[in-house]
Structure formats: C-alpha cells, structure tokens
Amino acid sequence: MKKYNSILKYMFVAAASLFVTTGCVHDDKYDQPNLDGYDCADKNGIVMPFADVKAKFQNATYVFPEDKTPNDESDDLYMVGYVSSTDETGNIYKTIYIQDALQNPTHGFTVSVDAVSTYTRYPQGSKVYIKLNGLAVGAYGSLVQLGMKTGAETSATAVSRIPEKMVAQHIFRSCTTRGNIVPKIMKLADMVPANDQYFGCLIQVDDVEFDARALCTTYAPNGVTVDKTIGEGWTGTKYAKTAVVRNSGFASFANQLLPSGNGKFVGIYSKFQSGNTTTYQLYVNKAEDLDMKKFPRLDGLTEGPCDFNPSSLTAKTVADIKQLAAGTTNWVQITGDYYLKAQVVANDETGNLYKYVYVEDATGGIRVNMNKTNLYLDSRFRLGKDVNIKLKNVYVRNVNGEVQIGALFNNNTQFGQIEEVEMYKYFFDTNTASRPVVPTEKTISQLTAADVGRWIKIKDVQFVDGDLGRTLTDGNAVTSRTLQDCTGNTVVLRTSGQASFGTVKPGAYEVKGGKGDVYAILSVFNGTYQLWITKLANIDFDAPRCDGSVYTPIPVVYSDDFAAGGFSADWTVKNVAGPQVWQTSNQGNGTNYYAMMNGNAGGAGNNIVNEDWLISKAVSLVGKAKAAVSFTTDVRYSGNALQVYATDNYTGDPATTTWTLLPATLDTNSNAFGDWVGSGNINLSAFLGKNVRIAFKYTSTTAAAATWEVDDFKIKAQ
The missing domain is CATH 2.40.50 (OB fold (Dihydrolipoamide Acetyltransferase, E2P))
Structure with missing residues (x-):
C-alpha cells in the first residue's frame, strides 16, 4: 500500500497547487497527469551508467542481449534516470528524454518510442528504470539514442522506435514521489562536442533572444515543423553564438507569437548532424518555460515590436500607393506614417510565385517583395488573410509597368525585396480568420x-x-x-x-x-x-474547345524512362568514333535513371572526338492518322548540340541510313544540371503507315564536349 499512498499524496499536492493558482490559463497548460491505474515498480537489476550505454554504439547499432531469465530480474540490465521532457503540449513527439539526476546531471539520453501522450505515464521528473535487454543503441543525425533493431531501419547505425505495446515492458516508473527537474545552466557558447553528454537534459540558457527573423512570427505553422534561431552575445552586427529552436506545428502553443524580448530559455538539449555540419537544437517542453520579456534586447530593440496601433497612423489604399510611383521609373520612398490594410490574394504555396505575395483592397492589387521563401507558412501571409502593412520607409517602384512594394539593396543602388530581418517592422497579423478570395x-x-x-x-x-x-x-x-x-x-x-x-x-x-x-x-x-x-x-479546362471539338491527347504507343538502369533490347548503341558510349546514369537523381553521353575523359583539356548514336527500336505507325515523339533533355558544359533523327529504313549502319532531322526543343542551359526541358510533341506525320525509329546523335571535339542526358522518351500515335 505504500506506493499507492505516495501517489495519493502526490495527487493531493498537485490538486492543491492548482487550487491556489491564478485563473489565467494558457492553451498549452494542462492539469497534472492523473496516475491512477498506472503501475509503478522499483527494479533491482544491474544498472548501467548512461556513459556505458552510449559507449556500446561504435558507428554501428548495438543490440543488448535478450532476457534469458524472465522471472529473475536480478541479472536484467537497466538504465536509471529521470524524465526531463514532457510531450503534453505536442512539441516533443514519440520521444522520451531522460537525464541521470534531477539536478546537475552528468549525462542525458534520448529514447525513441512509438507512443504518444507518454507524459500521462512518465511525467517530467519521474524516476524511471529502462530495461535494456532486447533494446538497441543507434544514432539518427549522429544523436545516439535508444530504440529497437527491427530490420526496417534505413542504415546500419539507426534504430526503430520501441513499439507502443512494448514500452511498458521496458520503461518502468519508480514508485518514489516525482521530483523536480532543475534545469542545468548552460550558455550557447557551451554547445560544443565536449558537452555532448548533456543531450537529452533539460537546460536553461539566460540572456538569449530570438533573432530578428523570428520576431512577430508564431512558434510554428499548423502541421509544419520549423526552425527558429536564438542568439546570445551581440558583437555589434550579429550574435556571438546561435542555436536552433525546433518547433512543431502540432504543438498546442504553435499559433502563439514567439516572445520578442530577452531572457531565460528552458528546453531539451539536442543536435542533428548532416555530413560535416552539426546543428545544436533545443526543444520547448511548454511555452511558459520561456521567460523572455526584457528590453532592451541585445540587438538594441527597446520595446516589443509586434503591437499594431492604427490610431497613430494614416490609412492608405493600394491606389494611393501606386500613385506615388506614377510618372517615374525610379523608386520612391514612403516617408509618412501610413499603413495599408489589404487581403493576401496570392502567395508562394506552390512555388509559382517566389519571394513575394499579392495583396488587394477595394481599389486594386499590388505585389509585395520579401527576401524569404515559404511565405505562405507565415500566419500573416496565409491565403485570404488581412494583413496590416506599415508603409513608412518602404519603397515603391514601377518595374517594367507594374508598381511593386519593396526595399533597396546593394548599397541602396537597386530596388528589390524587404529583408527577412526587417519584416517585423512592416507586417502585422490582423488576428482575423482568412476570408474567401473573390476574383x-x-x-x-x-x-x-x-x-x-x-x-x-x-x-x-x-x-x-x-x-x-x-x-x-x-x-x-x-x-x-x-x-x-x-x-x-x-x-x-x-x-x-x-x-x-x-x-x-x-x-x-x-x-x-x-x-x-x-x-x-x-x-x-x-x-x-x-x-x-x-x-x-x-x-482546369474540361469543356469542349471553342470550335466544339474535344481534344484528346495522343495515346502513348511506346515509352521508356530508363528507370531500371541500362538499356533494354529496344535500344541500339552505336559507337562511330571515340572511346565513350551512351549509357544510363542516376547521378543526382536517386533511383531515377536516364540516358547519358559525355565525351570528356575527366577534367579540363580531356575532351575527346566522339560520334555516338542511341537508336530506338522500330515502332509501327501503320494505320495511324497522326503521330509524335517527345522526350526531355538536360545539358551541361559547352559542346555540340544533340541531334535528333527519325528513319523508316535503318540499315544497321548510321552512315548508310537515310535520316530525317527532327526540330526538337532541347535544353540550352549548359551551366547547370537538373533543368530538364521538354521537347514538345514533335510531328511524325512523314512516317505514318511506316515503322519509325528515333535516334539521338552525340558529337564532341577536342575543343568542347558537352554532357547530354535524355529521359521520358515517348512515341504517341492514333
């Protein structure tokens, strides 16, 4: 009965503390978890220090031996620690962070579990025993963590999450009263490899602030995980040290504005490594753990910048703003205390607009340029939202006939985008719901x-x-x-x-x-x-065309995207000159292969004279009324253009075959890979009623040898 008494005592204290609190409750603040019905246990097995468990990982996943004596826990392997995290707000997902002491920890650890709402069973401050038998130590982004080896991992160093049904078999909450985690005091400057043992610990960083790019933005957009930056130590132009705060759009506090002042940050310490780049990360347990309200800030900002007061400003319309640029092609700075309230009618969600949005009021619409991608994720620029724009010090200019809002750059010699670090000065959320955009x-x-x-x-x-x-x-x-x-x-x-x-x-x-x-x-x-x-x-054009006809795309009668790698028997590779030949490659495209020819032997000055043909099988156009061929190409480096031919009488020798040169649209940007260009439907009407072959002829010289790539080959006919 002793353990139940301690739980009841804990519940009484928790209830009493709630009773005497003030009535102001944030959306992300929850009652203390009710532990009734949850078993607790104190284990007596072999305890392995955190450092020894981590040491088992040596660039390959280590699996602890299974428990050979299930009824005898004395030889079981355990880690013993205290839960430093809580997933009650949803910002931490399917992860339990632990540390080896309630205060002044020497190590932390990350435990990957396929379970949510773990705070109800393992609330922050709980002492836990983690049975290691059958678990595995691996790494994700070079962060060592505990999980399971299931065979579904993507690498030899990874682990899978502990299945939900097995979590209670491996993680046991102690029957001792839950303690209070005292955050370990650190500086951002302390986030170096020598302190990696603290990953998973709850830490406190003082005198930090979110950088200007984050000001007046929310923790995260709905359903999207984003990184924000905090900094410490101002050098006059930038922070001496920064770290990433990673926020989930599923967190209960995701839609709250980030604190805009300076002060105390409390969160879980972690990292992610990609290649040779290590990013130190912090995770917020609860928004109220952050006390960042002091001004002035390190960067000199003297007061909260996110409040918008229209009473001190004069309202302007889009038509008013456009009139400022009338009659001039130069930029005009707005110097009055004006503001514009307008609806976002188009943003960059699909990528067709880039680093700008359009806003509109009753008098017209205007483009607003900002040096930031994914503007649609910002609550201020969601489609249909009304946004308040302070106009003082922004610029307007007639750009090739279109008046736009922006700023100057390149030492004030060019008109362009408002910098991300300046956006908080001009754009303010109206905190109203999106309205339908009416065209x-x-x-x-x-x-x-x-x-x-x-x-x-x-x-x-x-x-x-x-x-x-x-x-x-x-x-x-x-x-x-x-x-x-x-x-x-x-x-x-x-x-x-x-x-x-x-x-x-x-x-x-x-x-x-x-x-x-x-x-x-x-x-x-x-x-x-x-x-x-x-x-x-x-x-979405689905009605008959203006003449009443119904357009039907020409059916594909033969296609090859070279997806399997290598050429099938449908293709003939003919080498006329030079050591190189047509081949397939997937470089830079993962599992997506394409045909490729390159007449360079490696490096400048190693261009070789080549003539190489890639010839398709014969495709019948007998009984067809129209036919076309299409494909995509990509070119890199200077050299001869690829030539595309068709024939109906291939002799087996390109030199003795009668070829018809096809007017294909080809990639012309030789400065970069990846800008694939569609050829369009190339008319094959001259070959109707015949068997047609398509050939790609590559040539290079000692002066220049381009790399040509071909994909998505289709012959269409009906």
Missing part, C-alpha cells in the same frame, strides 16, 4: 492597367493550338504559354519550372486541351499582360 471577373479585351495586381477570373479560354501537346513548363525557368478566348483574343500565361506543377522529374504536366475558366494574378511586362496561377486547378 474580379474580366474578359481578355477588358484588361486594363488598373487590374494589374488583382486576382482575376477570365471565362471560356483555351490554350492555343500551338501549345497543345506541350508541357506547362520547359526546364526550371519560367515558360510562356498562350491562352485565347473564342474570339481570338490572347493573353500570356507564365509558369515557373520550380512550381509544384512545373517541370518535376520525371515528366511534367501537359497542358489541358479543353476550354474553361482561368483564375490568376494579372501582371504586366513592358506593356504585355501576363497571368500567374497559384495552383494547377486554376486552369
């Missing part, structure tokens, strides 16, 4: 300069005939396609290859051949209107 409906012929920057809808448009069969983008750069209405008016659609619907290996999205409505931001470049979509559904 302005226009026809192509109705578009005017006043519509630039607006989210618009144009009904009943289609891609022009010349774009049918092409992919939405060619390569990783921005590609133009043309939309037309049923009276022949046209407008340009601009799409980035970096977008989620751009040129993504393997393959890319082929344009829809039907008719429909387009939803997009209207931009302009030197007098030419341009549309920018934010998701693929913005151009």
Whole structure:
C-alpha cells in the first residue's frame, strides 16, 4: 500500500497547487497527469551508467542481449534516470528524454518510442528504470539514442522506435514521489562536442533572444515543423553564438507569437548532424518555460515590436500607393506614417510565385517583395488573410509597368525585396480568420492597367493550338504559354519550372486541351499582360474547345524512362568514333535513371572526338492518322548540340541510313544540371503507315564536349 499512498499524496499536492493558482490559463497548460491505474515498480537489476550505454554504439547499432531469465530480474540490465521532457503540449513527439539526476546531471539520453501522450505515464521528473535487454543503441543525425533493431531501419547505425505495446515492458516508473527537474545552466557558447553528454537534459540558457527573423512570427505553422534561431552575445552586427529552436506545428502553443524580448530559455538539449555540419537544437517542453520579456534586447530593440496601433497612423489604399510611383521609373520612398490594410490574394504555396505575395483592397492589387521563401507558412501571409502593412520607409517602384512594394539593396543602388530581418517592422497579423478570395471577373479585351495586381477570373479560354501537346513548363525557368478566348483574343500565361506543377522529374504536366475558366494574378511586362496561377486547378479546362471539338491527347504507343538502369533490347548503341558510349546514369537523381553521353575523359583539356548514336527500336505507325515523339533533355558544359533523327529504313549502319532531322526543343542551359526541358510533341506525320525509329546523335571535339542526358522518351500515335 505504500506506493499507492505516495501517489495519493502526490495527487493531493498537485490538486492543491492548482487550487491556489491564478485563473489565467494558457492553451498549452494542462492539469497534472492523473496516475491512477498506472503501475509503478522499483527494479533491482544491474544498472548501467548512461556513459556505458552510449559507449556500446561504435558507428554501428548495438543490440543488448535478450532476457534469458524472465522471472529473475536480478541479472536484467537497466538504465536509471529521470524524465526531463514532457510531450503534453505536442512539441516533443514519440520521444522520451531522460537525464541521470534531477539536478546537475552528468549525462542525458534520448529514447525513441512509438507512443504518444507518454507524459500521462512518465511525467517530467519521474524516476524511471529502462530495461535494456532486447533494446538497441543507434544514432539518427549522429544523436545516439535508444530504440529497437527491427530490420526496417534505413542504415546500419539507426534504430526503430520501441513499439507502443512494448514500452511498458521496458520503461518502468519508480514508485518514489516525482521530483523536480532543475534545469542545468548552460550558455550557447557551451554547445560544443565536449558537452555532448548533456543531450537529452533539460537546460536553461539566460540572456538569449530570438533573432530578428523570428520576431512577430508564431512558434510554428499548423502541421509544419520549423526552425527558429536564438542568439546570445551581440558583437555589434550579429550574435556571438546561435542555436536552433525546433518547433512543431502540432504543438498546442504553435499559433502563439514567439516572445520578442530577452531572457531565460528552458528546453531539451539536442543536435542533428548532416555530413560535416552539426546543428545544436533545443526543444520547448511548454511555452511558459520561456521567460523572455526584457528590453532592451541585445540587438538594441527597446520595446516589443509586434503591437499594431492604427490610431497613430494614416490609412492608405493600394491606389494611393501606386500613385506615388506614377510618372517615374525610379523608386520612391514612403516617408509618412501610413499603413495599408489589404487581403493576401496570392502567395508562394506552390512555388509559382517566389519571394513575394499579392495583396488587394477595394481599389486594386499590388505585389509585395520579401527576401524569404515559404511565405505562405507565415500566419500573416496565409491565403485570404488581412494583413496590416506599415508603409513608412518602404519603397515603391514601377518595374517594367507594374508598381511593386519593396526595399533597396546593394548599397541602396537597386530596388528589390524587404529583408527577412526587417519584416517585423512592416507586417502585422490582423488576428482575423482568412476570408474567401473573390476574383474580379474580366474578359481578355477588358484588361486594363488598373487590374494589374488583382486576382482575376477570365471565362471560356483555351490554350492555343500551338501549345497543345506541350508541357506547362520547359526546364526550371519560367515558360510562356498562350491562352485565347473564342474570339481570338490572347493573353500570356507564365509558369515557373520550380512550381509544384512545373517541370518535376520525371515528366511534367501537359497542358489541358479543353476550354474553361482561368483564375490568376494579372501582371504586366513592358506593356504585355501576363497571368500567374497559384495552383494547377486554376486552369482546369474540361469543356469542349471553342470550335466544339474535344481534344484528346495522343495515346502513348511506346515509352521508356530508363528507370531500371541500362538499356533494354529496344535500344541500339552505336559507337562511330571515340572511346565513350551512351549509357544510363542516376547521378543526382536517386533511383531515377536516364540516358547519358559525355565525351570528356575527366577534367579540363580531356575532351575527346566522339560520334555516338542511341537508336530506338522500330515502332509501327501503320494505320495511324497522326503521330509524335517527345522526350526531355538536360545539358551541361559547352559542346555540340544533340541531334535528333527519325528513319523508316535503318540499315544497321548510321552512315548508310537515310535520316530525317527532327526540330526538337532541347535544353540550352549548359551551366547547370537538373533543368530538364521538354521537347514538345514533335510531328511524325512523314512516317505514318511506316515503322519509325528515333535516334539521338552525340558529337564532341577536342575543343568542347558537352554532357547530354535524355529521359521520358515517348512515341504517341492514333
């Protein structure tokens, strides 16, 4: 009965402490866990010090021997420690951190478990016995941790999580009264390899602050884990030492603003290593563990920057801002105490917009440039949100016909983006829910300069005939396609290859051949209107075309993406000159193989004269009314262009075969790998009723030898 009495005593004290607290309760503050019904146990096996357990890992996972005497715990192996973490707020996930003493610990440890809400069984401060028999010591990101070896691990050094049903068989809460973890005092400067033994310990770092990039942002976006930076010791231009605070978007405090002052940070000490780069990380147990309210900050900020008071400012409209740049091509600085309240109508969630958003009010829309990626994750720039923008000291400029908001850079000689470290000065969350974004409906012929920057809808448009069969983008750069209405008016659609619907290996999205409505931001470049979509559904054209026809993509009758590596019997490799030959490679693409030819023997000055052919099998076009071939290419280094041929009478010798040169669109960026370009549908009507072969001819000289890569090969016919 003794152990139950101690639990009851603990519960009474916990209840009493709650009774006398004030009535202010944060969303992330919970009642103390109710331990009724949970068994406790004190074990008498062989205790292994934390250091000895860690030492078992020697660049390979170590598995402790199974328990050979289940009914005799005297020979069982145990770690004994105190829980330093709590997952009650959800910021720590499927992990229990322990340390070897309630205060002044000498070691900490990370235990990986496939279980959540472990704080209800093992609350912070609990003494625990961890039975090591059958468990394994491995590493993730070079952080040594305890788990299990199941065979599902991705490397010889990794461990899997302890299955939920086995957690209680390996981790036992002691029957002693839960203690109070006293954080170990450290400095960020102490985060060096010599102190790695403290990983998993609860630590306290004083006189630190979140850097300016984090000011006026939340701990994390909903459902997304992000890194924030804290710093200590100001050198005049930067912090003397920094560390990463890793926050989960599933934490109960994720939507709270980060503290903007200086002060005390309490969290779990950890690290992650990728290659030769080690990142020291901290995990917040509970938001109230952070006491960072002091001003001035180390960087000189004298007061909290996140409060927005419109009573001291003059409201301006988008039209007012645009008028400031009227009649000049130079930038104009806004010097008045003005602000703009506008709705975010387009952001960078899919990557088609990059480092800018569009906002709109009743008078118009405007582009706002910021030197930060993934703006859509910031609560201020979620689609449909109203944002307050302080305008004093920002700049506006007419950029090729479009007025934009931004800042100066390069010693104030160029107009561009507001730096991330400056964003807290200008952008303020209205703390209101997102509203539906309502497009302005226009026809192509109705578009005017006043519509630039607006989210618009144009009904009943289609891609022009010349774009049918092409992919939405060619390569990783921005590609133009043309939309037309049923009276022949046209407008340009601009799409980035970096977008989620751009040129993504393997393959890319082929344009829809039907008719429909387009939803997009209207931009302009030197007098030419341009549309920018934010998701693929913005151009979902499913109705018949303007002439009543239903476009059907040409069916693929033969394809090869070389995914298995090596060439099948469908391909003939012919070497005419030089030692190199066509081969397949997956370099830089994981398991995705492609055809590759390179006439360089390794290094500058080692270019070799080559002529090499890669020839497809014969594909029948008998009985077909139309046919085309398509593929993607990537080039690196200077050299001759790849040539693409077709024939219906291959002799077995390229020199004696009659070839037809095909007008293929090829990659032209020889400065980088990875910018794959689609060839488009290359017409094969000259070979209808015949058996056609496609050939890729590579040539190089002693002066230049490019590397050419080919993938996603398709012959289409119907």
